[in-house]
Amino acid sequence: MKIPLIDSKAGYLSLKDEIDTSVTNVLSSGNYILGPNVQALEKEIADYCGTKFAVSVANGTDALVLCLDAYGIGPGDEVITSPYSFFATAESISRVGAVPVFVDIDEASYNIDYKKIESSITKRTKAIIPVHLFGQPALMDKIMEIANRYNLIVIEDACQAIGASFRGRKTGTLGHAACFSFFPTKNLGGYGDGGMVTTNNEEIAGRIRMLRAHGSSKKYYNSIIGYNSRLDEIQAAILRVKLGHLDSWNKARRAKAELYNNLLQGLGFKLPEASSEVVHVYHLYVLRHPKRAEIIKGLENRQIGCGVYYPVPLHRQEAYKLQYSDTSLPVVEAASKETFAIPLFPEMTDDQQTFVVAELKKILEEIERQSL
Ligand SMILES: *Cc1c(COP(=O)(O)O)cnc(C)c1O
Secondary structure, eight states, X not given: OOBOSOOHHHHHHHTHHHHHHHHHHHHHHTOXXXXXXXXXXXXXXXXXXTOSEEEEESSHHHHXXXXXXXXXXXXXXXXXXXXXXXXXXXHHHHHTTXXXXXXXXXXXXXXXXXXXXXXXXXXXEXXXXXXXXXXXXXXXXXXXXXXXXXXXXXXXEOTTOTTOEETTEETTSSXXXXXXEOOTTSSSOOSSOOEEXXXXXXXXXXXXXXXXXXXXXXXXXXXXXXXXXXXXXXXXXHHHHHHTTHHHHHXXXXXXXXXXXXXXXXXXXXXXXXXXXXXXXXXXXEEEOTTHHHXXXXXXXXXXOOBOSOSSOGGGXXXXXXXXXXXXXXXXXXXXXXXXXXXXXXXXXXXXXXXXXXXXXXXXHHHHHHTO
């Protein structure tokens, strides 16, 4: 049985007629940029999350960049973030000219360890970007409490966690602003790039709206230096169809994670640990084991999808190596050597999951035998 890590096409096939129709309608409308679907999707995402505003942009990375820019964060500023994330989290901070300050993660959740934030705050600190890694919200009450005490902006990197919640409140509403990605593999994925910023701050929403269109609110009158970063109508139309299914897909992900948790009990893996205060949406189902390389080889041999998220912590990336050579973050450095994701997607069957676990058992037995 061949099983992919993520099956992006399955979501399309299950909604093919509806999606094909929505795309065809855009194509024949003649309205391709900032049209009615973009406007409607922005309202629907704002309603879904529970914020006053949602502004779409070209991708999740731009959501972070434009959001930082809108808050006036730039050269001379520091932004505290997690070293365990996709590169874009730190890249966006550097892109606006600010300096990422990495705070080590909490071993259980892999999210930023709020207890270590305060000692990293300096006079230059302007913002915190917590990442809701793998679909689990960071402990936002603690982070907001620190941010409020030091008057810092909090921008959620919610790219992996749309639909997740913390103490009954959805991601997107937990900080001052939040960034989402609609990259095809994300829980709400388009068939191309896409991104969104949510916020209750009207001024920031308006600024991002200007920034995404060359700093103009009136065509050919440019008041600030901006970007060209827009979500296109085709992606917006697709995402509107898919948004209606997001909750049931996230529910399916949670049920599958639960089944894995039961089946994988007692095999020696560190299983995902969801805090009791969150609803985790399992963008990825991530295990930890000291014999990662051997396990991955075994899975690859059996054509079972797996992936390492992320092999190199951000402060050890080539692009940052010199800048952070003195930075030591032992928890993330150890975790990034041992974690790996196994297949999980809403359409996955119980049989597929049982098969993955049975094969993992065999792989562990093989490793055991070889080490004797
Ligand atoms: C996907 C992702 C991004 C970037 O989103 P793009 O749409 O690919 O630009 C940023 N942060 C995290 C945590 C992500 O997973």
